[in-house]
Amino acid sequence: MPYIETSQSMLLLVAVLSYLLGSVPFGMVVTRMMNLGNLRDIGSGNIGTTNVLRTGNKKAAALTLIFDAGKGALAVLIARALFAEDAAQLAGLSAFLGHLFPIWLKLHGGKGVATFLGLMLALNFWIGLLCCATWLVVAAILRISSMAALVSVATSPIWMIMLQDGGMLILSLILTILIYAKHWPNVRRLRAGTEPKIGAK
Numbered sequence: 001m002p003y004i005e006t007s008q009s010m011l012l013l014v015a016v017l018s019y020l021l022g023s024v025p026f027g028m029v030v031t032r033m034m035n036l037g038n039l040r041d042i043g044s045g046n047i048g049t050t051n052v053l054r055t056g057n058k059k060a061a062a063l064t065l066i067f068d069a070g071k072g073a074l075a076v077l078i079a080r081a082l083f084a085e086d087a088a089q090l091a092g093l094s095a096f097l098g099h100l101f102p103i104w105l106k107l108h109g110g111k112g113v114a115t116f117l118g119l120m121l122a123l124n125f126w127i128g129l130l131c132c133a134t135w136l137v138v139a140a141i142l143r144i145s146s147m148a149a150l151v152s153v154a155t156s157p158i159w160m161i162m163l164q165d166g167g168m169l170i171l172s173l174i175l176t177i178l179i180y181a182k183h184w185p186n187v188r189r190l191r192a193g194t195e196p197k198i199g200a201k
Contacts, residue, residue: 005084005086011086011087014079015094018079023098023109025105026071028047048068068114068118069121071118072092072114073118073122075094075095076088092171096178099112100112113135117135127160131156134148149183150183150186150187153179156176157172
């Protein structure tokens, strides 16, 4: 992360508020509001977009994607507007951790892909756009959401190097490691050839 420009007390405030924002489980909120049942009892039980799609309601899945990406982007944009780039990166990381380990769900959260894409778009629009494009291309070819996610996050450091934005490289590597750790069961299923495809109930 870049050198510290924001005071430690303000950075702490940014981290806490961004974590709380990231902790909002929009997948569960959306499915409950649309009377689709308890998301924990559907499919994999995950709170993210892919599992919401297993309800068969594409609108609910789209809203979950928008809100989960939006909370990452919003945390970054507010921190950048009020403080400096160090605060923006910390806000993105904290919102991401909130999604993975939400206090409201006893630290059992999602896998962070939508939030990752949202905060990347806010930190550097072109890098975020390349990550989104990578996800779309892999998903269109293989029809496997987890594989698209793993390839998308793994290529983010490459896009940063190509676009000469090394200031986010450490953050990107941290997020990539966390996403791979969260997707480890998916990795095992991918190796076994049993990972479900997009749209499967």
